[in-house]
Amino acid sequence: MADKDKVIIFDTTMRDGEQSPGASMSVEEKIQISRVFDEMGIDIIEAGFPISSPGDFEAVSAISKSVKNSIPCGLARATKKDIDACYESLKFAKRFRIHTFISTSPVHMKHKLNMTDEQVLRAIKDSVTYAKKFTDDVEWSCEDGTRTNLEFMYKTIELAIKCGATTINIPDTVGYSIPEEFAKTITSIKNNVPNIDKAIISAHCHNDLGLAVANALSGLSAGVRQIECTINGIGERAGNAALEEIVMAIKTRDDLLPYETGIKTELISKASKIVSNATGFPVQFNKAIVGKNAFAHESGIHQDGMLKKQRDI
Numbered sequence: 001m002a003d004k005d006k007v008i009i010f011d012t013t014m015r016d017g018e019q020s021p022g023a024s025m026s027v028e029e030k031i032q033i034s035r036v037f038d039e040m041g042i043d044i045i046e047a048g049f050p051i052s053s054p055g056d057f058e059a060v061s062a063i064s065k066s067v068k069n070s071i072p073c074g075l076a077r078a079t080k081k082d083i084d085a086c087y088e089s090l091k092f093a094k095r096f097r098i099h100t101f102i103s104t105s106p107v108h109m110k111h112k113l114n115m116t117d118e119q120v121l122r123a124i125k126d127s128v129t130y131a132k133k134f135t136d137d138v139e140w141s142c143e144d145g146t147r148t149n150l151e152f153m154y155k156t157i158e159l160a161i162k163c164g165a166t167t168i169n170i171p172d173t174v175g176y177s178i179p180e181e182f183a184k185t186i187t188s189i190k191n192n193v194p195n196i197d198k199a200i201i202s203a204h205c206h207n208d209l210g211l212a213v214a215n216a217l218s219g220l221s222a223g224v225r226q227i228e229c230t231i232n233g234i235g236e237r238a239g240n241a242a243l244e245e246i247v248m249a250i251k252t253r254d255d256l257l258p259y260e261t262g263i264k265t266e267l268i269s270k271a272s273k274i275v276s277n278a279t280g281f282p283v284q285f286n287k288a289i290v291g292k293n294a295f296a297h298e299s300g301i302h303q304d305g306m307l308k309k310q311r312d313i
Contacts, residue, residue: 132164175208
């Protein structure tokens with residue numbers, strides 16, 4: 001495996017996944033899930049958004065105390081109080097990550113933030129610099145990245161890295177992109193951000209057009225080395241890139257995807273069930289990898305072939 005690039009698996013089931021309407025999880029359920037994730041070999045566990053509620057703060061704190069191998073992570077807006085909450089909830093872990101973000105698309109900056117380009121750049125500088133005081137592991141995201149002007153995105157990324165970010169996440173926040181376009185965006189970033197070699201590029205894709213996994217995988221060939229995903233693909237609206245599909249696509253098609261993840265794939269089904277039980281979200285029968293019918297056959301041409309020569313079909 002030495003000739004294969006490592007792809008970091010960043011799980012956001014307990015943060016972005018919990019944003020699915022009706023998918024709230026108790027602190028005890030989150031601890032149970034995090035232990036399975038830790039055993040699976042997930043690299044980064046985004047345990048929550050600590051400033052958002054006392055329950056989220058408590059859950060992130062509990063997870064930061066319980067995980068042994070995975071790195072716990074908390075989400076923070078570009079404000080000191082958010083970053084302080086992340087630190088206070090994560091400080092029990094021997095290693096932890098602070099993930100801070102701000103919107104960079106014209107529509108978000110105008111209508112959501114009511115901020116100018118200069119104000120957003122100042123917020124990036126202040127927030128990343130401040131987060132870096134607490135940990136060397138700082139991730140920065142340009143929210144709504146796939147609808148951001150590329151020239152402005154280059155400036156924001158260069159600044160975030162200069163201020164100490166070691167992971168740069170490119171989110172397809174509204175599930176707007178398509179694979180060829182997403183890969184082109186990653187290539188453009190690599191070619192136009194002078195200090196991009198000092199950071200890992202991450203992909204965070206939403207599934208509004210059913211392309212989250214395809215977009216994330218297309219990013220790999222362009223230089224993405226961290227993928228943000230959720231078990232069973234849960235998440236707000238149509239969900240996020242499904243961890244099980246990402247991992248198994250890489251494992252199954254190593255002829256075209258020469259990467260490794262370090263995930264213990266024999267534990268994927270267990271993780272799928274525990275998340276489904278905790279959220280109350282059933283897994284659709286024909287869901288890839290973890291659906292009950294994913295490896296089942298009834299009548300038809302393929303079933304006939306399976307009966308004749310099971311090993312080769």
